[in-house]
Amino acid sequence: MHxxxxxxxxxxxxxxxxxxxxxxxxxxxxxxxxxxxxxxPAAVTPVAGHNDYGAHSNYLIIVRSPYExxxxxxxxxxSWHASLLSSVCDSAKETLAADPSxxxxxxxxxxxxxxxxxxxxxxxxxxKMSKMDWFDxxxxxxxxxLLTTHTPQMLGLTGNRRRGGLWNTSNMGEGVIIGxxxxxxxxxxxxxDGAGMQPPPAKWKGRCDFNKTVCNNKLIGARSYFESAKxxxxxxxxxxxxxxxxxxGTHTSSTAAGxxxxxxxxxxxxxxxxxxxxxxxxxxxxxxxxxxxxxxxxDILAAVDDAIEDGVDILSLSLGHEDAVDFSDDPVSLxxxxxxxxxxxxxAAAGNTGPSPATLVNEAPWLLTVGASTSDRRFVATVKLGxxxxxxxxxxxxxxxxxxxxxxxxxxxxxxxxxxSVLIAQKITGKIIICDAGGVVSTEKAKMAxxxxxxxxxxxxxxxxxxxxxxxxxxxxxxxxxxxAGQKIKTYLQTTQGATATFVFKGSTFxxxxxxxxxxxxxxxxxxxxxxxxKPDLIGPGVNVIAGVPSIDxxxxxxxxxxxxxxxxxxxxxxxxxxxxxxxLIKHAHPTWSPAAIKSALMTTAGTTDxxxxxxxxxxxxxxxxxxxxxxxxNPQKAVDPGLVYNMSAxxxxxxxxxxxxxxxxxxxxxxxxxxxxxxxLSRLEQDDLNYPSITxxxxxxxxxxxxxxxxxxxxxASSTYVVEVEVPxxxxxxxxxxxLTFTAxxxxxxxxxxxxxxxxxxxxxxxxxxxxxxxxxxxxxxxLLIVAGVRQA
Numbered sequence: 001m002h003x004x005x006x007x008x009x010x011x012x013x014x015x016x017x018x019x020x021x022x023x024x025x026x027x028x029x030x031x032x033x034x035x036x037x038x039x040x041p042a043a044v045t046p047v048a049g050h051n052d053y054g055a056h057s058n059y060l061i062i063v064r065s066p067y068e069x070x071x072x073x074x075x076x077x078x079s080w081h082a083s084l085l086s087s088v089c090d091s092a093k094e095t096l097a098a099d100p101s102x103x104x105x106x107x108x109x110x111x112x113x114x115x116x117x118x119x120x121x122x123x124x125x126x127x128k129m130s131k132m133d134w135f136d137x138x139x140x141x142x143x144x145x146l147l148t149t150h151t152p153q154m155l156g157l158t159g160n161r162r163r164g165g166l167w168n169t170s171n172m173g174e175g176v177i178i179g180x181x182x183x184x185x186x187x188x189x190x191x192x193d194g195a196g197m198q199p200p201p202a203k204w205k206g207r208c209d210f211n212k213t214v215c216n217n218k219l220i221g222a223r224s225y226f227e228s229a230k231x232x233x234x235x236x237x238x239x240x241x242x243x244x245x246x247x248x249g250t251h252t253s254s255t256a257a258g259x260x261x262x263x264x265x266x267x268x269x270x271x272x273x274x275x276x277x278x279x280x281x282x283x284x285x286x287x288x289x290x291x292x293x294x295x296x297x298x299d300i301l302a303a304v305d306d307a308i309e310d311g312v313d314i315l316s317l318s319l320g321h322e323d324a325v326d327f328s329d330d331p332v333s334l335x336x337x338x339x340x341x342x343x344x345x346x347x348a349a350a351g352n353t354g355p356s357p358a359t360l361v362n363e364a365p366w367l368l369t370v371g372a373s374t375s376d377r378r379f380v381a382t383v384k385l386g387x388x389x390x391x392x393x394x395x396x397x398x399x400x401x402x403x404x405x406x407x408x409x410x411x412x413x414x415x416x417x418x419x420x421s422v423l424i425a426q427k428i429t430g431k432i433i434i435c436d437a438g439g440v441v442s443t444e445k446a447k448m449a450x451x452x453x454x455x456x457x458x459x460x461x462x463x464x465x466x467x468x469x470x471x472x473x474x475x476x477x478x479x480x481x482x483x484x485a486g487q488k489i490k491t492y493l494q495t496t497q498g499a500t501a502t503f504v505f506k507g508s509t510f511x512x513x514x515x516x517x518x519x520x521x522x523x524x525x526x527x528x529x530x531x532x533x534x535k536p537d538l539i540g541p542g543v544n545v546i547a548g549v550p551s552i553d554x555x556x557x558x559x560x561x562x563x564x565x566x567x568x569x570x571x572x573x574x575x576x577x578x579x580x581x582x583x584x585l586i587k588h589a590h591p592t593w594s595p596a597a598i599k600s601a602l603m604t605t606a607g608t609t610d611x612x613x614x615x616x617x618x619x620x621x622x623x624x625x626x627x628x629x630x631x632x633x634x635n636p637q638k639a640v641d642p643g644l645v646y647n648m649s650a651x652x653x654x655x656x657x658x659x660x661x662x663x664x665x666x667x668x669x670x671x672x673x674x675x676x677x678x679x680x681x682l683s684r685l686e687q688d689d690l691n692y693p694s695i696t697x698x699x700x701x702x703x704x705x706x707x708x709x710x711x712x713x714x715x716x717x718a719s720s721t722y723v724v725e726v727e728v729p730x731x732x733x734x735x736x737x738x739x740x741l742t743f744t745a746x747x748x749x750x751x752x753x754x755x756x757x758x759x760x761x762x763x764x765x766x767x768x769x770x771x772x773x774x775x776x777x778x779x780x781x782x783x784x785l786l787i788v789a790g791v792r793q794a
Contacts, residue, residue: 277581372542532687
């Protein structure tokens with residue numbers, strides 16, 4: 001049910017300016033905005049009811065430190081920002097005279113994430129503002145993009161206490177609040193049923209804009225942020241509620257913390273009980289993305305600003321910018337730093353532009369950056385050729401589908417099946433058509449083939465995907481096959497007169513070998529903004545994840561059929577909420593742990609071998625590199641009891657930022673609302689000395705030696721001794737001092753150093769990978785060790 005909320009209107013006021021002059025009207029509008037802000041205790045509510053004309057653009061305005069609002073003059077930070085903006089209003093006289101409805105507007109006033117505000121301005125206004133003492137810089141609008149039942153068992157969350165199921169030892173994340181930033185949510189989905197849930201903790205200060213029958217103890221918050229986006233994109237509706245714009249937000253939310261839903265499947269595939277990683281955690285949803293429009297930077301910042309004050313424990317962001325963005329300009333980095341400053345763990349997707357190198361996003365070290373892996377479940381279907389050869393692929397066609405006798409096999413002229421007219425000309429009625437990747441998506445090709453009367457479709461996966469298949473529901477029976485298998489089918493067709501084929505749908509299979517594997521699309525390092533920090537941090541399930549959706553549009557359903565409520569999606573967008581939910585489980589088990597401690601626990605316990613006990617592979621069959629794998633594949637059972645953690649506070653990142661040669665103003669932009677600092681008065685920290693769970697040594701000049709310093713905190717056994725083990729190729733030498741760490745109490749902190757040398761006195765020709773492990777009984781605290789040559793910033 002959609003409930004229309006009352007719109008905020010401009011309060012009535014007596015204007016001090018005559019209203020028969022456009023310039024006076026302009027000044028009055030500025031005063032109206034300021035008064036409105038004075039009456040608003042939260043983020044700015046913009047003046048409504050005006051069209052957007054003229055050369056206006058959205059900007060994020062950064063205020064120079066140490067400028068802060070004077071509480072003697074302004075009731076709150078919003079009224080101060082309104083006064084700053086009103087100081088440049090007169091510069092738009094010419095624009096206003098041409099069109100009185102054009103107006104400068106304050107979009108958001110930020111309280112936590114950055115010392116600044118978002119505003120819509122003309123170039124003339126921006127020029128005048130740039131001369132103000134308080135002005136630091138203006139960042140033009142940026143668009144970010146979404147990075148789009150079985151995994152609880154695969155990850156060891158289920159099972160009884162004796163078997164070590166983490167759900168039993170963490171109470172499924174009860175009482176933890178996960179904030180999701182995405183594109184909307186279908187609140188009526190059974191994954192968000194609040195039955196049996198406890199009320200949210202008393203610290204929760206957020207709101208839910210759905211009515212009381214929709215919000216419950218599961219979905220405790222739901223808000224929409226669209227002020228910047230609606231002015232940037234003409235014609236974007238004004239959403240009153242954070243309703244689902246697509247499937248993405250519902251899918252990520254239910255992956256992180258969906259309730260138990262029995263009999264969940266995708267057209268009979270993957271049948272079972274669906275649940276999120278933390279089924280008893282609460283969900284607070286923040287809509288910042290819009291279908292086919294993307295996610296506006298200023299809306300993202302506003303949502304994080306509110307989420308921190310609302311009281312969330314975890315933030316999950318399956319979005320990012322296509323390019324490497326400076327930490328001081330990026331909303332995920334800015335908001336993420338303020339989040340950890342307030343004890344909020346933040347998890348972000350690595351991006352979906354792999355397997356090319358240097359493609360990942362969300363690179364700041366205070367974020368947990370998550371790549372994607374496959375699981376051990378497949379949806380198997382077999383193509384039986386007329387020569388008795390069988391080729392396996394995957395399909396989401398209902399396993400009960402019976403193709404019957406073999407059908408004639410045909411191929412489109414150019415192989416892509418992208419033109420409906422060509423499909424009709426091919427006379428494919430009653431036949432199975434082979435389609436390559438390219439052109440429109442395969443689900444649309446299936447609809448065209450259905451209209452042309454095709455009996456079935458074989459879809460050949462791009463070569464770069466290797467053995468990984470991402471099945472989709474199609475309008476006709478369809479099997480998706482790997483590239484190499486597709487070439488065999490083509491060869492059969494080209495060499496056999498009267499070639500035929502039929503399909504056999506086998507449904508879900510589990511414990512498939514060579515799982516997990518790095519997903520082909522998962523973005524890869526190196527970290528472009530900070531080469532000394534290995535990214536991604538780790539990988540988690542992100543291929544063929546079954547989770548909740550509002551409906552499925554890819555197939556034409558019988559009008560009497562039930563609307564499908566679950567679908568398969570793939571992407572680092574799906575991996576990130578897995579880690580967010582697992583972080584909620586750890587947060588429940590260790591409520592006093594810092595975000596850095598939770599991150600360390602996840603990374604130092606990550607696995608590096610698949611279910612055949614071989615190194616986790618990339619799609620080319622070779623062992624995955626650290627630039628694809630990070631520290632490894634998440635292992636929740638071990639992460640809840642890691643033995644040692646690499647802990648640090650938010651303040652620990654400040655010397656690191658100075659070491660990156662950031663200006664004082666950029667550092668202060670990032671660390672706001674902390675007091676301003678001067679790097680000249682701080683000891684600069686080299687990247688390899690940041691107390692990070694992974695170690696990257698950059699050998700950038702003779703004699704090609706580097707030393708990394710680390711501190712570890714004992715969270716395992718009070719009295720324990722850890723002995724170091726180092727595994728590296730012979731091309732480098734590694735010395736750890738001391739080689740043994742003896743703890744006598746919990747929370748005790750000990751230091752060590754790692755010195756890495758080139759064995760032949762030359763810089764490594766290619767990255768060298770190894771590992772450093774601290775071992776004590778059941779505990780193995782592992783850090784990937786990456787040695788590279790070259791500059792410290794890519």
